[in-house]
Amino acid sequence: MLHRHILSTGMAAFPGNSEGVPFDMSHIYASGNLAADMYCNVAAESTGRVLATRLYNAAHDDGMKDMLHFMIARDTMHQQQWLAVIEELGGNEGALPIPNSFPQEKEHQTHNYDFFATASDGSVPPPARWNEGPSVDGKGQFSVFQNVPMGDEPVLGPARPDSGAQNEQIG
Structure with a gap:
C-alpha cells in the first residue's frame, strides 16, 4: 500500500500505476x-x-x-x-x-520481404517461417538478404582538446 494513496485519495480508486504515477494516456495507442x-x-x-x-x-x-x-x-x-x-x-x-x-508497388520491391542478415561473419540465419517462404500477408516471398556495407569506411578526426577525451584521442 502506498502512503500517498491513503493521503491523497483516502483509499478511493486512483487512476495511477503501481508506482503512484497518474495515468496520462501515454500508454494508449x-x-x-x-x-x-x-x-x-x-x-x-x-x-x-x-x-x-x-x-x-x-x-x-x-x-x-x-x-x-x-x-x-x-x-x-x-x-x-x-x-x-x-x-x-x-x-x-x-x-x-x-x-x-x-500502394505496395511504390515500395522498394527488392527488399519489401527481405530479412537483412547482419552477422559480422557473413553468416545467415537458418531457414525459418519469417525468412523463407510465403509472407504472412500472402503478397510476397520471404528471403534472406546478406547485408553489406555501402560506402567507404569512415575516417574520423581527432577529438577536440576540450572534449574530455583521453590524451591518445586528441589530435
Whole structure:
C-alpha cells in the first residue's frame, strides 16, 4: 500500500500505476489507423494476460487467485475482440501491410520481404517461417538478404582538446 494513496485519495480508486504515477494516456495507442491500433490492443491484452498469469502463479490467497482467474478470462476475450476486428478488416491478407492505403508497388520491391542478415561473419540465419517462404500477408516471398556495407569506411578526426577525451584521442 502506498502512503500517498491513503493521503491523497483516502483509499478511493486512483487512476495511477503501481508506482503512484497518474495515468496520462501515454500508454494508449491511437494512430488513426484502425488495423494498427487493433494490433497494438492485441499486444497490450497479451502483455496484461502474461502479467495476470505471473501474478496468479505467485498468489497463495484463494480470493486473489479467483480475481485473477476473472482477469485472465477478460484478457482472452479482449484479445479475441481485437482479432475479430482485424478479421473484419480482411485479416492478415487484407489489413497488412499497414497502412494498406499506400500502394505496395511504390515500395522498394527488392527488399519489401527481405530479412537483412547482419552477422559480422557473413553468416545467415537458418531457414525459418519469417525468412523463407510465403509472407504472412500472402503478397510476397520471404528471403534472406546478406547485408553489406555501402560506402567507404569512415575516417574520423581527432577529438577536440576540450572534449574530455583521453590524451591518445586528441589530435
